[in-house]
Amino acid sequence: MEKSGKLLVVDDNEDVLFALHALLSSYLEKVKVTTDPEQIPRFINDFQPDVILLDMNFQKEVASGKEGFYWLDTILQIDRQMAVLLMTAYADTDKAVQAIKSGAIDFIPKPWEKDKLLATIHSALKLRKSQKEVALLRQQVQTINNGNSREIIGESEEMRKIYGIIGKLADTDANILLMGENGTGKDLIARTIHNHSRRAGEAFVTIDLGSIAESLFESELFGYEKGAFTDARKEKQGRIEIASGGTLFLDEIANLSAPMQAKLLTTIEKRYISRLGSVKNIPIDVRFIAATNADLYQSVEDGTFRRDLLYRMNTIEIQLPPLREREGDISLLADHFLKRYAAKYKKEIRGLSPDARKKLEDYPWPGNVRELQNVIERAVVLSSSKTLTGDDLMLTVKESRKAKDSENLNLERVEQETIEKALQRSKGNMNRAAELLGISRFALYRKINRK
Incomplete structure (x- = not known):
């Protein structure tokens, strides 16, 4: 047996302790012994043993084993993962079964x-080592997830329905389609679904199909081999391959070209990919979550999106509500962002005035949660008071949902209104809206994100 690990032996017989110490010291890194079980908590804290060899019978009720089970329970309350071996001269099958059921190794x-x-000690040491490694990995994963995750804020009836759906998805690998306006938090919902799934400890990989050139779709999704094209100086894994074992989030999936739609469909059905420049099939195990602000059903009717791919992606379809329909959540989110940015910019801002809250509630929020976040951050940065007022929010009366339409010669506002009309006329189809405006789809995305 490899000389590693620390062992604590607890027995009321000093001869037994002497014999075990003499025997086991040659095989373990450190061995400590004690006749007093009251010292067990101190040894766990100071000595930090990997394994405890515990006698079942001490001074009273010699043959019952009750003291052994009592101290076993005490040990496991201190360290649930401690490897405990019970030892007795009065062995029988019932005691052995009860020992294992009580948590002994x-x-x-x-x-x-x-x-x-x-x-037996060697096996217990191996188990303890593996438990420590698993605990460390879980801690690392949790740290990564906490660093990359944001909290979903919302108590409205609409959001409670979303929470219910997420809970039901925890034990499934079903593909999911998230639909909703820009800024409704589709990326946050996707990550939350992943974090509550059986794949939570694996990779969560994102690709924004609206922000990369169409010519790069294939290499980004599927990767490539060295020499596959002029600049391919070394092989590269694609996002799908990297996500294997975990979740791939395909944001703005409506922008996927027809050839890539076909290739993605094959990947979902066959569960393998091949890199550019290779004929080798690479098995993948990926849960797909897609998101879009476009009407994919209309895109199917228009012939710009494959019907079979839509039905592969929308095993579960979640429609995210716009902020204006989430009753009560606007103030809740505003308070959350106010607290965050007051701390970030070291401002002593304690809250929102009543007129500020009314102004927030009256505004239609075309940019949804993302726009609200930006409005609160800007107000915090520019404010010099301890309470944000309606004037600090920089939302004009004309922008209110109660305002009347009037002539507007502001160039930026006219452009925004024109984009909104194009999106309404195209029913959210970004390709069609870009055609109506006479610009490229990517130029349209830049203008929308700039708002």
Whole structure:
């Protein structure tokens, strides 16, 4: 047995302790012994043993084993993962079964057989080591997730329905389609679904299909081999391959070209990919979550999106509500963002005035949560008071949902209104809206994100 690990032996018989210390010191890194079980908490804290070899019978009720089970429970309350081996001269099957059910790793009868004792301790040490590694990995994953995650804020009836759906998806690998206006938090919902799934400890990979050139779709999704094209100086994994075992979030999936739609459909059905420049099939295990602000059903009717791909992606379809329809959530989100940015910019701003809250509630929020976040951040940066007022929010009366239309010669506002009309006329189809405006789809995205 490899000389590693720390062992604590607890027995009221000093001869037994002497014999075990003499035997086991040659096989373990450190061995500590004690006749007093009251010292167990101190040894766990100071010595930090990997394995505890615990006698079942001390001074009273010699043959019952009750003291052993009592101290086993005490140990596991201190450290739920501690590897405990129970030991007694009064061994029987019932005690052995009860020991394992109570949380012991194994049951050792006295007198012990040397080889069996060493093998049992060795197995307990291996188990303890693997438990520590798993705990460390979980901690690292949790740290990564906490660093990359944001909290979903919302108590409205609409958001409660979303939470209910997320809960039902926890034990499934069903593909999901998230639909909703820009700024409704589709990316946040996608990450939350991943974090509550069986794949939570694996990769969550995102690709924004609206922000990359169409010519790069294939190499980004599927990767490439060295020499596949002029600039391919070394092989590269695609996003799908990187996400294997975890989740791939395809944002703005409506922008996927027809050839890439076909290739993605094949990937979903066959569960393998091949890199550019390769004929080798690479198996993948990916959960797909897609998102769009376009009406994919209309896109199917228009012939710009494959019907079969839509039905592969929308096993579960979630429609995210716009902020204006989330009753009560506007003030809740505003308070959340105010607290965040007051801390970030070291401002002593305690809250929102009543007129500020009314102004927030009256505004239609075409940019949804993202726009609200930007409005609160800007107000915090520019404010010199301890309470944000309606004037600090820089939302004009004309922008209110109660305002009347009037002539507007502001060039930026006219452009925004024209874009909104194009999106309404195209029913959210970004390709069609870009054609109506006479600009490229990517130029349209830049203008929308600039608003």
